[in-house]
Amino acid sequence: xxxxxxxxxxxxxxxxxxxxxxxxxxxxxxxxxxxxxxxxxxxxxxxxxxxxxxxxxxxxxxxxxxxxxxxxxxxxxxxxxxxxxxxxxxxxxxxxxxxxxxxxxxxxxxxxxxxxxxxxxxxxxxxxxxxxxxxxxxxxxxxxxxxxxxxxxxxxxxxxxxxxxxxxxxxxxxxxxxxxxxxxxxxxxxxxxxxxxxxxxxxxxxxxxxxxxxxxxxxxxxxxxxxxxxxxxxxxxxxxxxxxxxxxxxxxxxxxxxxxxxxxxxxxxxxxxxxxxxxxxxxxxxxxxxxxxxxxxxxxxxxxxxxxxxxxxxxxxxxxxxxxxxxxxxxxxxxxxxxxxxxxxxxxxxxxxxxxxxx
Numbered sequence: 120x121x122x123x124x125x126x127x128x129x130x131x132x133x134x135x136x137x138x139x140x141x142x143x144x145x146x147x148x149x150x151x152x153x154x155x156x157x158x159x160x161x162x163x164x165x166x167x168x169x170x171x172x173x174x175x176x177x178x179x180x181x182x183x184x185x186x187x188x189x190x191x192x193x194x195x196x197x198x199x200x201x202x203x204x205x206x207x208x209x210x211x212x213x214x215x216x217x218x219x220x221x222x223x224x225x226x227x228x229x230x231x232x233x234x235x236x237x238x239x240x241x242x243x244x245x246x247x248x249x250x251x252x253x254x255x256x257x258x259x260x261x262x263x264x265x266x267x268x269x270x271x272x273x274x275x276x277x278x279x280x281x282x283x284x285x286x287x288x289x290x291x292x293x294x295x296x297x298x299x300x301x302x303x304x305x306x307x308x309x310x311x312x313x314x315x316x317x318x319x320x321x322x323x324x325x326x327x328x329x330x331x332x333x334x335x336x337x338x339x340x341x342x343x344x345x346x347x348x349x350x351x352x353x354x355x356x357x358x359x360x361x362x363x364x365x366x367x368x369x370x371x372x373x374x375x376x377x378x379x380x381x382x383x384x385x386x387x388x389x390x391x392x393x394x395x396x397x398x399x400x401x402x403x404x405x406x407x408x409x410x411x412x413x414x415x416x417x418x419x420x421x422x423x424x425x426x427x428x429x430x431x432x433x434x435x436x437x438x439x440x441x442x443x444x445x446x447x448x449x450x451x452x453x454x455x456x457x458x459x460x461x462x463x464x465x466x467x468x469x470x471x472x473x474x475x476x477x478x
Contacts, residue, residue: 122211141334141357144209148358149365152205156197156369164373164380167191172239190378193235194370195386199228201366206359214355216400219266220393226259227305227392231384239383246384256302256388264297267399272351278402280409280474300404301395307414308391310421310441315378316371317443317457321413321464322390323367328410328468329397330360335475336401345475348402356397363393376454410471413464417441 126138137143168191202224210217230252238246247255267273268291275293276286289296312318335341337354370386373379382390391414398407408415424440437445446456 120208120212122209141337141354145330145334145357145361148205148209148361149368151208152201152362152365153369154365155201155204156366157372159197159200160369160373160380163194163197164191167193167380170240172235187378190381192239192381192383193232193385194374194380195228195231195382195384195389198366198370198382198386199224199389201369202359202362205362205365209362210358211355214352215270216352216356217359219263219400220356220359220396222266223259223263223301223396224389224393227256228385228389230255230259231386231388234388235383235385252388253302256305256392257298260298260301260392261294263301263396264294264399267297267396268294273400274348274350274402276348276402277404278348279405280471281477296404297399300399300407301392303418304395304398304407304411304414305388305391307411307418308394309384309387311414311417311443312382312387313441313443314447314453314457315376316374317460318387318390319367319371319374319382320457320461321411322394323364323371324461324464324468325394325411325414326360326363326367328471329394329401329403330357330364331472332401332403332406332475333357333360333397336403347475350400350402353401356400359393360397363390376457406471406474409474410468412467413460417443420445 122138122144125135127135129136129138172191172193203221206217206221212218230247234246234252236246268275274288275290276288277293277296279285308318308322311321333353333356335345336347336350337352337356339349342349367390370380370382374382394411395407398404398411418441420437420442421440424435424437427434427436438448439445443456443460447453
């Protein structure tokens with residue numbers, strides 16, 4: 120919005136020329152989203168407490184978690200508001216991809232909100248069934264996949280890190296591949312959200328990484344130099360990723376151990392869904408396995424645990440899944456697990472960034 124209001128004035132006041140630069144608008148998108156979260160956070164947490172929107176702790180979880188019962192949840196609503204407002208203020212609203220990302224974060228946020236509302240407000244412990252959530256997630260992801268595929272300048276060719284000559288074209292099946300990436304990432308982030316700050320920390324790191332990739336894939340000369348796919352118009356996604364970083368930092372202020380608020384499904388499903396969408400648009404789908412490796416590991420730990428339990432009729436690989444609970448039951452303090460997982464996420468992000476020169 121500010122881009123459209125103020126940039127046209129650059130012919131009269133040269134200072135407004137800065138609004139043409141994606142880097143400038145990204146910096147202020149970060150700061151705006153951070154301030155919205157930071158300033159509204161205390162009021163928002165009080166409102167959640169007054170509404171008695173407190174976290175439900177499962178009985179079979181680690182015993183230390185029972186002290187968190189009643190901590191306000193659904194804080195992801197504030198993240199979505201911060202990202203949306205900041206993006207609308209600082210991005211070029213003629214960008215096709217910006218509106219797709221806003222559709223994903225609000226759409227997946229609505230699914231998560233419905234689940235949290237049933238669990239926390241209506242006190243229906245199970246909320247939406249797993250089947251209901253998957254159907255809604257998949258339906259929205261297929262719509263998003265169709266919108267991305269129908270973009271005139273978008274290619275359905277897949278790219279692989281380290282294998283620049285291997286680029287299969289999925290054609291129409293790219294829509295279903297997109298849905299798989301979005302739904303998979305959404306649920307992987309949701310599974311990771313089990314300790315204070317555990318999910319939002321790596322989400323910020325992933326957002327910073329894709330902020331860089333969005334910028335280079337949307338810059339024709341840099342993309343050509345680095346031998347990566349140029350995606351026309353994707354540079355504007357940098358601003359959205361910046362808003363995600365800022366909102367994440369603002370939320371982390373209150374979500375850091377010991378957490379004053381949890382993001383709930385409204386936050387984890389929407390953040391995961393939009394990260395998967397950014398990966399698809401920037402043509403870095405398989406890189407998500409590296410940069411979002413922590414989310415992948417957490418999701419796989421659940422899949423392996425459930426599969427092994429069924430195959431062996433009761434035996435387990437881990438003491439508890441997702442993986443962070445396994446380390447809790449081994450006696451690791453919660454802050455140590457969180458920080459070590461963040462360190463792993465940073466290392467994976469650096470490996471992902473190194474692929475820019477390893478093509």
